[in-house]
Every structure is written in structure tokens, then in C-alpha cells.
Amino acid sequence: MSHAEDATAYVIEFVDQLVMIDSGLGRSVPAILDSIRAAGLDTGKITTLILTHCHIDHIGGAGAIREQTGCRIVIHELDAEAVETGDPSKTAAGWYGRKLAPLPVDRRLTGSLETLHFGDEALYCLHTPGHTPGSISLYIDRGGKRVLFGQDIHGPFHPAFESDVEQWAESMQKLLGLDADILCEGHFGIFRTKEMVRKYIQRYLMEHEQFPP
DSSP, X not given: OOOTTOOOOXXXXXXXXXXXXXXXXXXXHHXXXXXXXXXXXXXXXXXXXXXXXXXXXXXXXXHHHHHHHOOEEXXXXXXXXXXXXXXXXXXXXXXXXXXXXXOOOSEEEOSSEEEEEETTEEEEEEEOOSSSTTOEEEEEXXXXXXXXXXXXXXXXXXXXXXXXXXXXXXXXXXXXXXXXXXXXXXXSOEEXXXXXXXXXXXXXXXXXXXXXX
16 A cells, blocks of 8 residues: 555544554655545544654654644654664664654653553553564554554564564563454554464564574
8 A cells, every 4th residue: 555665554543533553664655644544534633643663664754744744753762762863773774775864752652551541542552672672562442352553573683773582572472461352563464363463473482482583
């Protein structure tokens, strides 16, 4: 639906506003916003853009989306500096042959868990470090199901990202403990049963146990 280099962006519809999760690499912002409109949603209602971590394929479009919607940008404090300085290594911008303009953020998440409230609903922001120091996963309970937004569960891990595989393995155990019904992943699609979610996470735990980076 957009450029192949984009990580998947998701939108959660609340009663009177939309919350967006990640924003793609940047060049596809018009296509992403068109896709949101094609789903029958008003992009003018995007009030919050949550960045799951600092890599450019997830954050590159954030500035343009804020310019067009007036939304606030939210990220965990441990990845915020890389975004605000446009660090070419920590944001992986150099990997993509791109330059990332420094991007001020509006709110820094702190600690292991923060809850954001939108109307009567709660969106949980769980700190899941490993891929990057400030990686987060989000989940919401709706309609009797738990929906998990877990970007880049697969890694990769690299010293330039300040990756920590041991922390990542602990984070994956946290995600397994959520017992989610649906997983919305950043690069490999949506998994729609508890069993499929569990198998997807466990697959990477087993791979990295056998073949550590």
C-alpha cells in the first residue's frame, strides 16, 4: 500500500480521535494518509502518533504527519534523543542511505509501563527493550480480545542500535505473558489467534537461542 521500505503503520480508532502507531520511512506519507481515508477515517482526527522505536523506517514520516494533522509525537525516553538529534547510526538512517532531520518529540514515555487514556479506553505502552533501548510494544483490550502491536520482534540486533539480546529475550517473555489474541507486527503482517501469536514470538526466541547475533 506504500513503499516497500516502510514498516507497517497502524491506526486505532477511538470515539472522537485516531491514534497512529509508526509512520513509515517518509516518502510514502501521502499514500499512507490516503489509505487511512480509504478506510473511511478522517486523518484530521489523528491526535497522537506513537513511535515504537527510533528507526527511520518507523519514524521517517512523523514530521510530515505532524505538520498535516497537528498530532503530538510520543516515544520512549531512551530512544527520544536519537530522534531529536537525527542520529544516523541509532536511527538506521545510514542503512537506508537517508538523512533524517532532527525531530522534536512532544512526550517521552518513562519506565516499564505507561497507560494512555483515550475517552473510556486505555492503550498500554510496554517498554520492551532489546532491539533498541527504548523499544515499546502497545496493547489494547477491546471486544473481549487483546490486540498487541509488537514491531520488530524479529530484530535485527546491532551494536550501532545499542541492541541487547538478553534484554530482548526478557521483553519477549513479557509479550508472551500478555496472552494476546492478535499481533500486529511491523514487517510480517497480522497474526489472528493466540496460538499464532505465541508461535511467532517463540520462533524468534528459538532462533536467537540457537544462532545468537
